[in-house]
Amino acid sequence: MKAFWGLMVYLKNYKSLVVFNAISNVLMVFFSVISISAFIPFLNILLGEQKLVQEKPEGINSLEELTQLFYFHLSNIIIEHGESRALAVMCFALVGIYFFRNLFRYLSLFFMAPIRNGIVRDVRKQLFEKSMDLPLAFFSEKRRGDIISRISVDVQEIQWSILNVLEVIVREPLMIIGSLLMMIYLSSNLTLFVLLLIVVTALVLGGVARTLKKQSSGVQEKLANIIAQVEESIGGLKVIKSFNAANYQKEKFASANEGYKKQLTRLFWRKDLSNPLSEFLGISIVSVLIFYGFKEVKNTDLTVPAFLAFLYAFYSVINPAKSFSTAYYNIQKGMAAVDRVNEILHAEVSVKNSTNPIAKKEFQKAIEYKNVRFAYDEQEVLKNINLKVNKGQVVALVGPSGGGKSTLVDLLPRFYDIHNGELLIDDINIKEIKLEDLRSLMGIVTQEPILFNDTIYNNIVFGLENVKPEQVYEAAKIANAHDFILETTDAYETNIGDRGTKLSGGQRQRLTIARAILRNPPILILDEATSALDTESERLVQDAIKRVMENRTAIIIAHRLSTIQHADEIIVIKDGKIIEQGSHAELILDGGEYQKLVKIQGF
Numbered sequence: 050m051k052a053f054w055g056l057m058v059y060l061k062n063y064k065s066l067v068v069f070n071a072i073s074n075v076l077m078v079f080f081s082v083i084s085i086s087a088f089i090p091f092l093n094i095l096l097g098e099q100k101l102v103q104e105k106p107e108g109i110n111s112l113e114e115l116t117q118l119f120y121f122h123l124s125n126i127i128i129e130h131g132e133s134r135a136l137a138v139m140c141f142a143l144v145g146i147y148f149f150r151n152l153f154r155y156l157s158l159f160f161m162a163p164i165r166n167g168i169v170r171d172v173r174k175q176l177f178e179k180s181m182d183l184p185l186a187f188f189s190e191k192r193r194g195d196i197i198s199r200i201s202v203d204v205q206e207i208q209w210s211i212l213n214v215l216e217v218i219v220r221e222p223l224m225i226i227g228s229l230l231m232m233i234y235l236s237s238n239l240t241l242f243v244l245l246l247i248v249v250t251a252l253v254l255g256g257v258a259r260t261l262k263k264q265s266s267g268v269q270e271k272l273a274n275i276i277a278q279v280e281e282s283i284g285g286l287k288v289i290k291s292f293n294a295a296n297y298q299k300e301k302f303a304s305a306n307e308g309y310k311k312q313l314t315r316l317f318w319r320k321d322l323s324n325p326l327s328e329f330l331g332i333s334i335v336s337v338l339i340f341y342g343f344k345e346v347k348n349t350d351l352t353v354p355a356f357l358a359f360l361y362a363f364y365s366v367i368n369p370a371k372s373f374s375t376a377y378y379n380i381q382k383g384m385a386a387v388d389r390v391n392e393i394l395h396a397e398v399s400v401k402n403s404t405n406p407i408a409k410k411e412f413q414k415a416i417e418y419k420n421v422r423f424a425y426d427e428q429e430v431l432k433n434i435n436l437k438v439n440k441g442q443v444v445a446l447v448g449p450s451g452g453g454k455s456t457l458v459d460l461l462p463r464f465y466d467i468h469n470g471e472l473l474i475d476d477i478n479i480k481e482i483k484l485e486d487l488r489s490l491m492g493i494v495t496q497e498p499i500l501f502n503d504t505i506y507n508n509i510v511f512g513l514e515n516v517k518p519e520q521v522y523e524a525a526k527i528a529n530a531h532d533f534i535l536e537t538t539d540a541y542e543t544n545i546g547d548r549g550t551k552l553s554g555g556q557r558q559r560l561t562i563a564r565a566i567l568r569n570p571p572i573l574i575l576d577e578a579t580s581a582l583d584t585e586s587e588r589l590v591q592d593a594i595k596r597v598m599e600n601r602t603a604i605i606i607a608h609r610l611s612t613i614q615h616a617d618e619i620i621v622i623k624d625g626k627i628i629e630q631g632s633h634a635e636l637i638l639d640g641g642e643y644q645k646l647v648k649i650q651g652f
Contacts, residue, residue: 056207056387059168066160073157074220080150082227084143085362161216169208172390176200179393184400185464186425194277199393202272203386210383214376221369221376228365235359236351242341243334243363268316268385271309278302320379338363400463406483412490412571412602414475415439416461421470423456430456432625434470438618440571443603445613447646448622454606457622458574461604462488492565494594496577498557500549505534506541508549509563520567528563529593530556562593573603610643610650619643 060067177200188196232240282289282298289298342359345351351359421434430453438444446454460467463479472479479487500508509524510516521541525531533556537543549557565573575594591612607613614633621629621636621643629641636643 055391056168056172059171060164062171063164063167066164070157070160070164070216071219073153073160074216074223077150077153077157077220078223078227080146080153081224081365082231084146084150085228085231085358085365157216157220165208165215169204172207173200173204176204176390176393179396179398182398182401183393183396184398184466185459186399187396194280195273196393197280198273198276199389202276203389206383206386207390210379210386214379217369217372217376221373224369225366225373228362228369231362232359232366235355235362236345236349238349239338239342239345239351239359243338243366268309268312270389271305271312273389275302275305275309278305334367335360335363400466400484402484403481406486407477407481409474409477409482409486409490412440412474415473416572416602416604417471417473417476418457418460419471419473421460421467421472423453423460423465423467430625431460431467434625434627436620436627438602438604440602441600442617443598443605443615445605445607445616445619446622447607447610447613447619447643448628450608452622453625454622455576458576458604458606461572461574462491462493489568490570491572491574492568492570493574494558494561494565494576498549498554498561500545500552500557500560502544502547504539504542504544505537505560508545508560509541509567511564513567516567521563524563524567525560527566527593527596528559530559530563533559559593571601573598573601575603575605575607577606577608610647621646 180196180200229240232243278298278301282302289295338360342351342356346353346356416438418434418436421431422429423431434457436444436457446457448454456465459465460472461479463484466480474482474487474490501511506518506521509521518541522531525534534540534543543551545551545557545560549560552560605613605616613619616633619629619631619633619636620627621641623642629636629639629643631639637647
């Protein structure tokens with residue numbers, strides 16, 4: 050339950066609404082309790098048992114004196130106008146009491162709605178913001194569909210299962226306390242007897258609820274698995290169709306879907322047991338209470354109207370208790386979603402600014418790796434890397450796949466943090482540089498063009514403010530993108546679809562280059578930017594890259610060695626180590642690994 054109370058922290062953002070809700074609930078309970086006592090004179094008049102009170106109490110210092118004052122005025126009405134007028138007054142009073150009872154009940158819900166929905170908004174907002182701050186290493190361990198499930202389905206489950214009970218945990222305890230006080234006033238003996246029965250009932254219901262959280266956790270995980278399968282299948286639809294694997298994916302999905310259905314059904318069976326069971330136990334208590342109360346009426350001064358009012362007061366306890374029981378079931382069901390959301394909210398942000406980060410707006414001298422080591426979990430990927438890239442140099446990283454080239458450049462913008470050694474820019478450890486400033490020094494073009502379902506214009510200016518259209522057009526021209534953009538339906542306002550699927554691979558890549566150019570970064574990182582393109586697209590992209598690299602420091606990862614012959618320095622990386630280093634001509638003469646790679650590619 051600790052996680053549940055953790056959600057209540059969000060209430061501080063809605064203090065005024067919480068106060069209004071609490072006041073409305075108190076007034077609703079007040080009129081509910083009054084309605085219980087109002088039935089006694091109403092029934093007395095109907096049964097002809099109303100005793101006349103002709104002496105007005107001297108004060109109203111106690112509940113007894115207040116009751117006597119009420120009966121004094123009621124007696125005057127009976128004496129002066131008859132029982133019919135008194136009954137009409139009581140009917141009017143009951144209508145008025147129930148009007149205000151339900152008015153304040155509605156107001157309590159009215160003030161609760163923005164609280165409940167606001168907390169859902171706050172949790173989802175915080176969850177998304179935390180997802181944006183977490184290091185890439187966190188997402189390499191989680192399926193994207195699972196993360197989507199937590200932000201959408203799990204947050205919604207929190208609203209349905211937990212936040213819907215906020216009004217219950219405020220209103221129902223007040224209602225139970227008020228009704229119990231009225232019951233004690235009417236008959237302390239009957240109240241004690243009822244409390245003993247309620248304790249037994251609570252123990253029975255509590256035993257049923259305890260397994261809900263565990264079952265609900267399994268349900269949430271299975272649903273997350275379904276969403277992940279859908280996300281992966283739609284994203285890989287081309288591969289699925291080309292390998293005739295549609296039936297395989299259908300069967301895999303059907304199996305996961307059936308497992309989810311079975312576990313969800315078991316969960317509902319147990320959850321839906323709460324209302325019938327609590328209602329059965331409630332009527333059992335009422336039956337025992339009527340039997341026991343009959344003796345009280347016969348042997349004490351408890352009147353029949355008072356006993357009927359006691360039963361009504363007890364009923365006013367049973368309903369809130371049932372709501373409380375249902376709320377407990379729902380909370381247990383929803384706690385699994387809370388735990389899954391908290392796994393992200395409480396995840397450590399390992400890549401973050403230092404206590405007093407250094408502001409850095411310019412790149413002046415060099416990038417330097419000093420004895421850098423890095424590992425994913427227990428697998429060491431980079432081993433004692435020493436490398437210096439001077440300002441204005443074009444450095445190419447080559448070597449077999451899996452050697453550590455991409456990891457080496459991913460350390461520079463701090464997508465990951467190194468485990469040992471130092472990574473310096475202008476002799477400053479990058480961990481000491483303000484993270485936003487560090488990344489603003491770099492423009493990154495990846496092998497897979499990453500674009501968004503938006504217009505061409507918005508994809509180029511992505512993340513920037515106060516950009517003039519002329520600057521966007523110029524960046525597109527340098528990236529060899531301007532001409533094909535003008536040929537699209539709405540030019541720069543053309544929507545490119547999900548991940549840019551309305552464009553060819555070469556067009557998408559040129560847009561990512563234009564996006565990098567617009568930022569005018571002093572350091573350019575190209576991670577196999579042309580490896581997935583056809584010859585014509587590669588030529589256009591290579592021309593764009595040559596323009597971009599003018600007067601910039603560039604680090605290029607390349608598999609096609611023909612594209613990096615003119616690099617100032619070529620670094621050959623194998624098994625996480627730098628095994629060769631030099632210009633194209635020098636490495637060819639050395640006759641080592643680089644020469645073998647060149648011969649394999651035949652240029």
